[in-house]
Amino acid sequence: MVNFQGGTIRTRDDLERFESEMTLDERLPERSILDVFKASAALYPTSTAITMLMTGAQDERPRQLNYDQLLGMIHSAANVFSTLGGPAPGVAYMLPSLIETYATLWGAETAGYAVPINFLLQTESIAELIKASEAKILVALGPHPQLDIWERALELRKQIPGLILIRVSPPGTPAEEGIIDLGTALAEQPDDHLIFGEPRGGSDVAAYFHTGGTTGVPKLVAHTHRSQLVSAFGGAALCGYTSEDVMTATLPLFHVAGTIVAGLSAFMTGVELVVMSPSGLRNPAIVEGFWRLVAQHKVTLVGGVPTALGAVLQVPVGNNDISALRTGLTGAALLPPAVGARFKEVTGCHLHEILGMTESSGLVSIDPLSSVGSIGSVGWALPYTQVDILRLNEDGSLGAPCATDEIGVIVIQGDHITPGYRDPKHNEGVIEAGRLISGDLGYKDAQGQIYVAGRSKDLIIRSGHNIDPTMIENAMATHPSVALAAAVGMPDAYAGELPVCFVELLPDADLCVEDLHQYAQSMIDERPAWPKLIQIVDAIPLTSVGKIFKPSLRCEISKQKVLDLLQNELEIADARVEAVAGGPRGMRVTVTISKDHRASLSKLETTLAEFLFEARVQIG
Structure with a gap:
């Protein structure tokens, strides 16, 4: 079983001692994701693993699953996927946060590999992701009054020959010809063992997560069982999770933050996850009742992206007793100082920052949750991993390590790094000789803590959603009246950044800004990437070699x-x-x-x- 002995990690000395006392293999003998759930079920069989809130209403009786029951669901799900898809099937899913989503994710990784899908993407983009991953099975939410997931799933089945469609719907939903009901299928499979032999593990691919823009050929990042285990172990160690913790689960399960630091890391240590409705903090009722729910469920750990936490911090705590709360954690985007200060003012606790990447199986570094916290820092690298800050040479190559407080490129090494993208050509400049060149700029202070200072890749991060500016620029450049387009992030107090686009028109072009907005919305699949503002300029600034000068x-x-x-x-x-x-x-x-x-x-x-x-x- 996972061994976290060695004391609480608060300082750099604690971290170094933790690493020196045992090797990673001694601390982490688990070979597969299923091993984690077996160990947790053995240690905490009757402890609550998941508390599922559907509405957040004051009189709601949530659905709960203990660790023994969760392991049983994972066994059953893996057996379903193996029966339907054969050896090591790819299982894509378009699901909001539900107990069935957890079972689907970890069951898919046990039997084959998971392909988590952001169901807010356009149908065409999702089709490309499924095709590129070669997934055989699609698990999707059934008919819903607000969400059109099921309608798009049916369309995807038409577009992808042989795709097996599994529906997640409430009990009693009428059967549909050719459609498999997940609840029924789970009930028909044993929940105490696997029917297909050994689970996937080690260097086997556990999942493909999509990242960046999804136009053209999708960028699918491979996670292995080993990479996810090492990342989750590091997250649990630096977060100092215990079986006494109750944590808000507000991040979607198509995102690495929701699946690793707020998922697998928590399950390693017997944490209770309170799933705050299928849509998390996108649900206005959950935002409005957040502090009541924190008090009601005696939450000890509050987590979320900065924009979502900023929204709940506008809601008065009132008479709700939140004294069980010990700290907060945030990631996916840089934390505005004002949100951190407001969190401290409202809760009396520090809001700790986490740096993660899909390519690092979810985590890079953490400001330890048991420490007093550092303003602006994303903490230390995960145990048994290495983060270097390297000088960026004029020719774009990486040089020697930077001095203290000197800004350079963040480069990561460790067993949690992806073996590569599904399409190897995407590895160039990102995955080199087992190290991950993050594209983030940062520096280390005298204590070795990491700070993020910007991004060399020019990504626009809107509420934790990565937007590739090239996607916007390429779309706008197809307009017959556009000579050049440049997309950058505009500062925003809520979202961190919003995409804006500068457009240089061809001579004598007769075009207004509203025309350009309509064109952008027709050409860009991802709604969050639609430019918030488009400015027509006489000339876009260029460097001496003709590149757009975005600074x-x-x-x-x-x-x-x-x-x-x-x-x-x-x-x-x-x-x-x-x-x-x-x-x-x-x-x-x-x-x-x-x-x-x-x-x-x-x-x-x-x-x-x-x-x-x-x-x-x-x-x-």
């Missing part, structure tokens, strides 16, 4: 954003704003206000703290 565009849109905020929200019309690229947070914005607005200084500083850039306010 100046980011600075320009940031300057516009702050000027708009000053004039329309704070009624300061005569301020000067300067935005420059660089610094520890990737951009520095300096606002100069006149003496007449001295009284607005504090409010302005508070407002600018909501953004991810480094802000300075001065009077002059």
Whole structure:
């Protein structure tokens, strides 16, 4: 069984001692994902593994599953998939967060491999993902009054010959010809053993997660059983999870954060997950009742992306007793300082940041949850892994390790790194000689803690959703009147960034911004990637070799954003704003206000703290 002995990890010395006392293999003898659930069922058979809230209503009686029952469901699901799909089948799923989703994910990995799908993507993109992964089975939510998942699943079956369709629906839902009901199929299989022999494990592929833009050939990242186990073990160790913990589960199970640090890591240690409705914090009722539910279920760990946590922090705690809460954790996007400060103010607890990547099987580093917490840091690398900050040379190659506080490229090594993408050509420049070149810029302080300072890949991260700007640019460039397009992230207090697009038109083109918005929406599959703002400019800035120079565009849109905020929200019309690229947070914005607005200084500083850039306010 997994061995976490060695004391709580709070400091770098604790981490080094933890690594020196035992080898990784001694601490982590499990070979397969199923081994984790077997061990947890042996240790905590009657302890609650999952509490499933459907509505969050005050009088709701949630569905609960203990660890012994969860293991039984995983056995049954694996047997279903093996029976239907043969040896090592690929099992794709389009499901919100349900108990059946957990059983599907871990059952698929036990029998073959899982292909988690973001059901908010366009049908065409999902079809490409399923084809590229060669999944034989699709598990999808049945007919639903608000979600069109089932209708799209039926369309996918038409597009992909031989695709086996399994429906997840409430008991009593009328049968459909040619459709397999998951509940019925589970009941027909044994839940105390596997009928097909040994489970998948070791270097076997456990899952393919999609990442980046999904236009063209999908980028599918391979996870092995070993990579997920090492990542989950590191997450559990640095988070200091125990079987006494109760954790909010608000992240979707098509995302590595929801499946690893808020999933497998928790299950390794007997944590109770409170699934806050199928749609998590996208459910307004859950947001409104969040603190009541935290109190009701005696939650000890609150987790979520910064934007979602920012929303629940606007809801008063009121008379709800949240004294059981010991800390919070967040990731998927950089944490605005104001959200961290507000969390401390509301709960009395620190909000710890996590750095993760799909290519690292979910996790890179964690600000240890048992420590006092570090402002702005994503903590230390997982145990038994290595994170280096390397200099970025002028030719784009990587150089020597950076000095303390020197910004460079974050590079990761360890058994949790993916063996590669499904399509090997995507490995170039990302997976090299067993190391992961993250594309993130960062630095280490004197204690070795990691800080993220920006992204060398120019990704736009909107509420934890990675948007490849090339996808937007390529779509816009197909318009017959567009000469050049450049997409960048515009700072946003809620989402972190929103996609905007600068467009240079061909000479004599007669086109308005509204026409461009309509064109973008017709050409870009991912709704979150639709540009929030499109600006027609005379010329897009280029480097000496003809590449688009995006730092100046980011600075320009940031300057516009702050000027708009000053004039329309704070009624300061005569301020000067300067935005420059660089610094520890990737951009520095300096606002100069006149003496007449001295009284607005504090409010302005508070407002600018909501953004991810480094802000300075001065009077002059």
